[in-house]
Amino acid sequence: MALRVIGMLAVAGLAIFCATAWQDPGTSATTPTFYKDVLPILQDHCQSCHRPGEVGPMPLVTYQQTRPWAASIAHAVEMKMMPPWFADPRYGHFANDVSLTPQQIATISAWAATGATAGDERDAPPPRRWAQGWNIPQPDLVVTMPKAVQIPARGEVEYTYEIVPTHFAEDRWVQMSEFRPGSPAHVHHAVVYIRPPDSEWLRHAPVGEPFTASTLNDPLERREAHETTSELLLVYAPGSSPDKWPGGMAKFVPAGSDLVFQMHYTTNGTADQDQTSIGLIFAKTPPTQRVITLQLNNYALIIPPGVDDFRVEVQGTLPNEATLLSLFPHMHLRGKRFEYDIVHDDGSVEILLRVNYHFHWQLSYRLAAPRPLKAGTRLRAIAWYDNSKNNPHNPDPTKTVTWGDQTSDEMMVGFFDVAVPAAMDKWKFFVRHGDEKPRQEQKR
Numbered sequence: 001m002a003l004r005v006i007g008m009l010a011v012a013g014l015a016i017f018c019a020t021a022w023q024d025p026g027t028s029a030t031t032p033t034f035y036k037d038v039l040p041i042l043q044d045h046c047q048s049c050h051r052p053g054e055v056g057p058m059p060l061v062t063y064q065q066t067r068p069w070a071a072s073i074a075h076a077v078e079m080k081m082m083p084p085w086f087a088d089p090r091y092g093h094f095a096n097d098v099s100l101t102p103q104q105i106a107t108i109s110a111w112a113a114t115g116a117t118a119g120d121e122r123d124a125p126p127p128r129r130w131a132q133g134w135n136i137p138q139p140d141l142v143v144t145m146p147k148a149v150q151i152p153a154r155g156e157v158e159y160t161y162e163i164v165p166t167h168f169a170e171d172r173w174v175q176m177s178e179f180r181p182g183s184p185a186h187v188h189h190a191v192v193y194i195r196p197p198d199s200e201w202l203r204h205a206p207v208g209e210p211f212t213a214s215t216l217n218d219p220l221e222r223r224e225a226h227e228t229t230s231e232l233l234l235v236y237a238p239g240s241s242p243d244k245w246p247g248g249m250a251k252f253v254p255a256g257s258d259l260v261f262q263m264h265y266t267t268n269g270t271a272d273q274d275q276t277s278i279g280l281i282f283a284k285t286p287p288t289q290r291v292i293t294l295q296l297n298n299y300a301l302i303i304p305p306g307v308d309d310f311r312v313e314v315q316g317t318l319p320n321e322a323t324l325l326s327l328f329p330h331m332h333l334r335g336k337r338f339e340y341d342i343v344h345d346d347g348s349v350e351i352l353l354r355v356n357y358h359f360h361w362q363l364s365y366r367l368a369a370p371r372p373l374k375a376g377t378r379l380r381a382i383a384w385y386d387n388s389k390n391n392p393h394n395p396d397p398t399k400t401v402t403w404g405d406q407t408s409d410e411m412m413v414g415f416f417d418v419a420v421p422a423a424m425d426k427w428k429f430f431v432r433h434g435d436e437k438p439r440q441e442q443k444r
């Protein structure tokens with residue numbers, strides 16, 4: 001409940017602030033200009049993608065670049081197609097919410113409708129400084145897949161792995177990280193795992209070159225390629241923003257670890273190659289909290305053909321206390337909505353996030369106020385699927401759909417990041433109080 005109260009207060013505060021800004025007699029409310037009124041919005045909400053070298057199809061940095069797009073910009077923001085943001089505004093409050101306020105949308109519309117004028121360049125805010133090629137500051141370390149992966153023009157591509165040794169002589173804490181796909185049009189999603197030196201996971205797989213699970217000799221390793229309990233360093237899908245953990249919190253990479261890139265490529269008629277990089281910024285001082293990424297998955301989903309709102313749910317209780325930081329739903333082509341809830345002991349439900357799912361945009365949603373959760377907190381994820389012919393992405397509405405890697409199969413994954421004490425890892429986190437016997441399985 002506390003989260004919602006905080007959320008509402010913050011939203012109300014913002015609305016008041018914007019209303020005052022809008023009525024500021026210094027602002028010319030009738031004819032907004034590019035430099036004074038539009039550019040600040042572009043800097044804060046658009047240029048992360050719309051600048052040279054980023055995913056947006058055109059840069060929106062200078063007046064000359066932006067002017068020809070005025071009408072389509074107005075349309076895109078009025079229809080809420082841009083910036084991409086899919087959280088239902090009734091629930092939660094998110095630090096990376098890039099969506100525009102009604103006042104900002106009105107400013108852009110009025111600017112486009114009144115001739116999209118430049119105005120006085122001296123009104124321009126100082127240009128935003130970006131690290132070349134990154135949306136995090138200049139990385140301390142860039143890790144690139146050693147070999148490029150060839151992606152065919154058509155067909156399905158089996159998940160492709162590349163294991164990259166870090167050669168870290170000492171433990172490292174990652175404060176920020178960003179994933180830069182080599183071929184953004186082909187990377188449907190990707191996960192970079194941390195493989196500590198004592199992990200047996202994929203031990204017989206080749207290092208430094210691409211491979212797929214089906215090429216592995218060991219049947220156990222073939223199966224386990226997809227079922228690892230290894231810690232995730234970062235997860236990527238188009239539109240996802242870099243990870244920037246709050247001060248005192250970071251991801252842990254033990255000395256001597258390997259990073260395992262798991263790449264899901266989709267084809268689009270054009271062959272290409274991909275050589276992805278990640279950028280890492282290390283914590284300057286050892287943090288007090290470790291960030292771990294957990295999942296609420298339902299592998300047992302069976303989606304009947306033709307159904308347009310099929311509901312799949314999964315629940316879990318937190319074995320230990322933790323602070324909830326962010327949420328990242330993942331589904332495939334039939335995904336429609338995704339929700340995360342806390343189910344309280346009295347049966348009441350608190351909705352943390354509801355996403356109107358969009359296959360081409362899979363974002364993480366970072367809580368504006370990290371949320372402490374007690375041991376035993378019941379978390380629930382619900383996914384809805386549209387397997388009807390009305391879903392324009394549906395490859396086959398006559399098919400019963402089950403769990404699988406390819407986008408024509410489905411997934412139901414509710415990733416979520418939590419902060420726990422720095423000395424605790426994912427394994428210790430799953431030891432429940434009163435059940436202190438650690439699991440005997442080998443780390444994989």
Ligand code: HEC
Nearest residue numbers: 045046048049050055056057069072073076082083084239
């Ligand atoms: C997370 C990255 C991202 C952000 C942030 C973003 N865009 Fe985009 N934008 C894209 C991508 C990628 C496309 C092309 C694919 C598409 O249309 O979905 C696009 C397409 C567009 C188009 C349509 C271009 C065309 O070819 O018709 C417009 C207009 C646009 N963006 C304006 C904006 C504006 C204005 C903002 C800020 C208020 C913004 N975008 C924020 C990534 C982004």
